[in-house]
Amino acid sequence: MKKNGLSDSHINNTLKTNMLFSNNIISLNVNLTKAPSEIIHYIIIHELCHFKITGHSYNFWNLIRSYVPDYPKLIEWLNINGKNLLS
Numbered sequence: 495m496k497k498n499g500l501s502d503s504h505i506n507n508t509l510k511t512n513m514l515f516s517n518n519i520i521s522l523n524v525n526l527t528k529a530p531s532e533i534i535h536y537i538i539i540h541e542l543c544h545f546k547i548t549g550h551s552y553n554f555w556n557l558i559r560s561y562v563p564d565y566p567k568l569i570e571w572l573n574i575n576g577k578n579l580l581s
């Protein structure tokens with residue numbers, strides 16, 4: 495998250511996911527359509543949870559876990575395969 499609180503591009507910088515808090519808009523890189531559906535689901539849930547909690551606190555990850563219990567596995571997949579989605 496940028497210090498001005500307007501965008502959030504932390505999931506994977508190469509995928510450039512963005513959330514604009516001021517207008518309640520989430521924009522996702524079109525290359526995400528190449529990812530497995532559970533990855534797309536996780537990323538959307540992740541960004542939606544930021545409408546409720548802006549940082550990555552313990553409470554944020556608990557909220558993520560309530561929707562996507564196996565999220566650590568999905569983060570691992572993104573860390574390994576995220577860059578390949580761009581090619």
Ligand SMILES: [Zn+2]
Nearest residue numbers: 504540544550
């Ligand atoms: Zn986040």
